[in-house]
Each structure stands twice: as structure tokens, then as C-alpha cells.
Amino acid sequence: MADRTQPRSPGAHAPRAGAPEAYAPEVPRRLDGLVAEAAALAPDRTALVCGADRITYGELDRRVTAAAALGTLLPGTGATVAVASVLHPDFAVAYYAAARAGHVAAVVNPLLREEDLLHVLTLSGARVAFVDAALYERLAGVRDRLPGLEQVVLIGDRPYEGLPALRELTATALGGHAPAETPAGPDDVACVQFTSGTTGRPKAVRLTHRNLTVNADQIALAHRLDGTSVTVNHLPTFHPMHLNSAVRAAATQVLCTGPDPAHAVAAANEHGATHLYSLPVRLARLAADPALDELGLRTVTRIASGGSGLPVAAAAQLTERFGIPVFQGYGLAETSPLTHSDDPDHPVHGSVGRPVPGTECRVVDVESRAVLPAGSVGEVQLRGPQVMRGYLGGPDGTGLEPDGWLTTGDVGRIDDEGRLFLIDRLKDVFKCDNFLVAPSEVELVLGRHPLVREAVVVDLPDEFSGAVAGALIVLDPSATADGTAEHAVADVVAFVNDRLPYYQHIRHARAVEAVPRSGNGKIQRRALREQLIGLLAAA
Known part of the structure; x- marks a missing residue:
């Protein structure tokens, strides 16, 4: 495999919609292989920074192995392990450990209230849950309605009396025997992601090892990530997209838990960040902040926005103030998640960019389902190696066509250069x-x-x-x-x-x-x- 410490070619652009280039990345066949490969390549490089904590790739890989070896928590393989996506290194350990032990990780939003928490844990069939103390206080209220949930383990720094803590468990297991190699293959389900639930109850999306590892590579390529990159994650929760892509590139990721956009600017400057990831609502707030003129980014070369649309005016204002490209992407839980990324060096504000390598995109008429030409407005469909295996709980309503196209429910248009412009959700039109x-x-x-x-x-x-x-x-x-x-x-x-x-x-x-x-x-x-x-x- 090529030395991933070297920067990727800046000419490696994503293909135009409907005409993907040949794409056969050399990626690990399993999700936990992302960590193992990074640890083998750069064991002493910092993987995660959280406050005063710094964890190297070698240390992260050892913790993952130690957590995977805790067979007393969940013997055997093939079970579902719920992991709350708190912005803490423990999430990364539990997430990859589930895959290394041959289980399926169900990624849970730690901000969910009781009834939604009950819904996702019941739907996923989780037998073990790794949660922080704040989420456990809500989980306790519905625990008696979850007979299949056998064990709860605490992640994060805040203790909770009566709960075993992941860090204590892995500390005793470090240096012990690694778990036996599990039979999971690249096309087996590795993770369950939940849809946002903006138009109904969240659905459980089944993603395979191949879906996730390929998408990690697609993102690293599209965002120009390599071993010299330092990314600031300024999101309210830990999304596997940012984790997997940074680990794939053996990059350093800084977790910024402060809600104020100025906190992210300070973290980026403190750690010499090259990439700043944030939500549109936070970036828009930063653009409107009266103190914006007093802020500066010394080392950041790109600002990435995702999760929903970033107002064009906010993107333009941040670009003008910092002299740094502000770009967007597009993806769904059903696509692992990224399918599009704008050019991080020369973005077109208002666009989510072209498809990432190996991905096709088309727009179809809402009623006739005929494929529409460039410039026409219709429903967006996607096809590629990152598209889900299907929803948990049955084949109905998967959104997948027989030939592999995923119907997104989003309305948009594709310009003559292959860039996608999103207009709205079909259910909102x-x-x-x-x-x-x-x-x-x-x-x-x-x-x-x-x-x-x-x-x-x-x-x-x-x-x-x-x-x-x-x-x-x-x-x-x-x-x-x-x-x-x-x-x-x-x-x-x-x-x-x-x-x-x-x-x-x-x-x-x-x-x-x-x-x-x-x-x-x-x-x-x-x-x-x-x-x-x-x-x-x-x-």
C-alpha cells in the first residue's frame, strides 16, 4: 500500500454526475482495520486530542483491542452494541471495539430524550449500551422497558455510581490476550446508523464494513486529508464520518466541546489545525458575530460545513474574513454518509459539489421518474459502494431501486459541471x-x-x-x-x-x-x- 503519510494528489477530483471514474481503493476489509492500519503506519502520531488528553494511534489501537477482549460483557459474536456518540475518545474506542469483537455498533445520539431513546434501542436490539452519565440518567427512566438490554457501561469522564466504566475495564485488560479473529467479512453489517427523524421516527440503516471503509477513503480523498492534517471537530456529537476519514488518513483530530464558534477558532489556532469542521448553524452564527473581525485563523486552510444547507451569505462572509475556502458536502445516513463534496480549494457557494469517487448521481422527475437533463429540478438519486445494505426490520420502504439507485427524498438540480444544488426535501415541497x-x-x-x-x-x-x-x-x-x-x-x-x-x-x-x-x-x-x-x- 502507498505511504499514506504523503499528501494526496490535489488533482484527484471526484467524477462528474452519472459518469464515475474507476474506483478500487485499497482499504481495510473491516471497520476496525482502519485503526490497525493507522497504528501500524504511525503508532506515535496523535490520533485524538480532547482537552488535556492526547491519544496516539498505537494507544488507540491497544484500547480498542482491550475493549474488544471483554468477552464477559457480551460473549460470542453478532450482537448489537449501542454506542452513544459523545464527543469523547471513549466513543472511538467502543465503536471500533464492537467491530473488532465481531459485533454491530448502533450509533446513538446522546441528546435523545426518553421515548426516542427507547425507540432506537428497541429497534436495534442492543444488548449492551455504552453511554455517558447524562444519557444514563434518561436511560434509567426507560430501562425497565428494555428487557433485552443486558449491560450498561459508562463512557466519558463523569463518574456514575454503580456503573462500570469503559476506561477502568480496558485498563485492566491492556496487555492481555487479543480477541480471536472474528469471521466478519467486508459485506457483513458493521454499524447501524439512525436517520435524523425529521419527517418521522428514526429508521435504522444497516451499513457494512465495506460501506464504511470505502466511504472513509472517499472522504479523505475529497477533503484532501493526509497524515499531516489536523482536523477540528466542532460538532455537538461525534459523527463516525469525521472519525473514520481522519483515521483512514492517519490524521490528528481535535475534539472541541465548547458550543461557541469562537471556541473552535481558538482550538484550531492552539493545535495548528488544517481543517475546521462545523455545523451550518454554528458557522452562520460565527459569520454574524460582531466580534468576527477580532478573530483569525492562523493555520486552517479549509472550513467544511455539513448536516444541512449553509446560507450563501454566511459562506461568503467567512471566506472574505478569513481568506479561507468554505465548502459543503452532502450525504445521508443511508450512504455512510458522504456522496458529494464541493472542491475544498475552489468551492461554489450554494452547491454541495460533485460526487465523490465511484459515486453516481442523477435527478429524476418526481412523477414520471424519467431521468432529467442538467439544469432540471427533480428528485435526487444516488448509487455507489457506500450505499447501505438496507433498513433494519424488513425490506419495505428501503428506497433502493432494483438496479441499486437510492431514492433520497431530496429535490435538487445538477449543473453542466456536475455540481449538485439542493433545493428542498420532497416531503417539504x-x-x-x-x-x-x-x-x-x-x-x-x-x-x-x-x-x-x-x-x-x-x-x-x-x-x-x-x-x-x-x-x-x-x-x-x-x-x-x-x-x-x-x-x-x-x-x-x-x-x-x-x-x-x-x-x-x-x-x-x-x-x-x-x-x-x-x-x-x-x-x-x-x-x-x-x-x-x-x-x-x-x-
Whole structure:
């Protein structure tokens, strides 16, 4: 295998949509092989930084082996192990240890409340759960409704009386015998990822060792990661995408747990970071921060945004301020997750870029399902080696076509250069007087008004038009300095409607203090629709 300490060629661009290049990466055949390969290549290189803790690749690999050898927790192979994705090195240990022991890791959002936690643990059939203390306090409330959950192990630094801690268990096992080689192959399921649940209860996505290892390589290529890279992970939870790609490249990853965007800037400067990963909502907040001019990035060469769309104005402002490209990508739980990445050196703001190597993308007509030419708007479909094996619990509703195409439920268009531009979720698009309305297009105009800090558009039932646009608007504090919020909202609505065709007009709007989001920064549009309907009914 080539020496992965050397930078990858900057000319290794992803293929254009519909015409993937030949792609046969030399990747480990199993998920835990990512760690073993990095440890063999650079055992003394720092893998993870979390506060004052620094863990080398050699140490990480030893901890993974020690955790995998704890057969008393879960004898045999093939069981499901739930791992809460807290932003802590223990997550990486438990995640890879599950694969090394021949089990399946079910990645759980540590911000879930009791009922959603009960749902994902029941659906996955988890027999052991690695959780932090905060999540365990919620888990305790539904533990009696999880008869299949045999053992709970604490991860993280905060102790919890009565629970065994992963670090204590692995400390006693270090230096012992490695677990016997398990029979799991590249096409066996290694991980269960849950969908975001923005349009319903989360579904459990089955991902194979091959899905995950290939995608780790695709991401490392697309993001220009190598052994000299230092990435700052400024996300509320630990997503395997960032973990796997950094380990694949034998790069160093800094975990930034502070919620303020300025914390990520400080962490990047302290550790000489080359890449800064964050959520659109955090980057947008950074772009709007009055103290932005006082901040600087000394070593970062690229800022990456993912999870939802980053406003074009925010991307442009950060690029201008820092002189650093700000780029986006696109992916789903069903695709391990990344399928697209914009050029990290020359991004086109508003685009999620071209498909990563080996991946195809096309747009089809929503009704006829015919493949559409460049520039046409339709539903996005994907095909590639990172596409899931299917959902847990049966074949119904997998979204997979017989020839391997995955139907995403996202509406978008592909330009002549193969770049994908996302417009909206298909379930969020609605018809007013038989005209198709994409809420995101109305939100784009809303964002141009100087008094609007944030806004969400939803469909509201209408007796005559079928549905009309309604908006929840977060106003700038100056909006109500000389009058009521109602007057400011009316001015905003008039501004927007004057710039849109009638069927996109906002018919109802209310001011709110904030737009609630999920733990990963996504808008819960269904819940907001009900909120607006409730506000209108109360009025």
C-alpha cells in the first residue's frame, strides 16, 4: 500500500454526475482495520486530542483491542452494541471495539430524550449500551422497558455510581490476550446508523464494513486529508464520518466541546489545525458575530460545513474574513454518509459539489421518474459502494431501486459541471394552486431582509389553494425598538411577497424568539408547522 503519510494528489477530483471514474481503493476489509492500519503506519502520531488528553494511534489501537477482549460483557459474536456518540475518545474506542469483537455498533445520539431513546434501542436490539452519565440518567427512566438490554457501561469522564466504566475495564485488560479473529467479512453489517427523524421516527440503516471503509477513503480523498492534517471537530456529537476519514488518513483530530464558534477558532489556532469542521448553524452564527473581525485563523486552510444547507451569505462572509475556502458536502445516513463534496480549494457557494469517487448521481422527475437533463429540478438519486445494505426490520420502504439507485427524498438540480444544488426535501415541497413551492426558496428571500435573523417556511392547509406558505421569523432585536413585532413581521412579509410570484407568497407569519433545532442542527419542519398552526389558532 502507498505511504499514506504523503499528501494526496490535489488533482484527484471526484467524477462528474452519472459518469464515475474507476474506483478500487485499497482499504481495510473491516471497520476496525482502519485503526490497525493507522497504528501500524504511525503508532506515535496523535490520533485524538480532547482537552488535556492526547491519544496516539498505537494507544488507540491497544484500547480498542482491550475493549474488544471483554468477552464477559457480551460473549460470542453478532450482537448489537449501542454506542452513544459523545464527543469523547471513549466513543472511538467502543465503536471500533464492537467491530473488532465481531459485533454491530448502533450509533446513538446522546441528546435523545426518553421515548426516542427507547425507540432506537428497541429497534436495534442492543444488548449492551455504552453511554455517558447524562444519557444514563434518561436511560434509567426507560430501562425497565428494555428487557433485552443486558449491560450498561459508562463512557466519558463523569463518574456514575454503580456503573462500570469503559476506561477502568480496558485498563485492566491492556496487555492481555487479543480477541480471536472474528469471521466478519467486508459485506457483513458493521454499524447501524439512525436517520435524523425529521419527517418521522428514526429508521435504522444497516451499513457494512465495506460501506464504511470505502466511504472513509472517499472522504479523505475529497477533503484532501493526509497524515499531516489536523482536523477540528466542532460538532455537538461525534459523527463516525469525521472519525473514520481522519483515521483512514492517519490524521490528528481535535475534539472541541465548547458550543461557541469562537471556541473552535481558538482550538484550531492552539493545535495548528488544517481543517475546521462545523455545523451550518454554528458557522452562520460565527459569520454574524460582531466580534468576527477580532478573530483569525492562523493555520486552517479549509472550513467544511455539513448536516444541512449553509446560507450563501454566511459562506461568503467567512471566506472574505478569513481568506479561507468554505465548502459543503452532502450525504445521508443511508450512504455512510458522504456522496458529494464541493472542491475544498475552489468551492461554489450554494452547491454541495460533485460526487465523490465511484459515486453516481442523477435527478429524476418526481412523477414520471424519467431521468432529467442538467439544469432540471427533480428528485435526487444516488448509487455507489457506500450505499447501505438496507433498513433494519424488513425490506419495505428501503428506497433502493432494483438496479441499486437510492431514492433520497431530496429535490435538487445538477449543473453542466456536475455540481449538485439542493433545493428542498420532497416531503417539504408543496403545491399551491398546482404550482410547486419549495420552502427554502422563500426562506432565501426572507434572509435578505435586514431585520430577519432566521426564518422557517412551512406549508399550511388552505381550503381553496390546497396549501399556502406560512413563516416563523426570528427578528433582530432592533425590529421592535420603535414598534411591535407584528408591525415588523408585516413589513418583512410585504418585502418578501413583492419579490416572489403569488403562489410563493407568505400568507401567515409569526415572530418567535428562536427556531428549535435537533441536536445535529437540523430544522424539525414538521414540528414547526404544528407550532405555527397552533399560534394561528390561538390568535
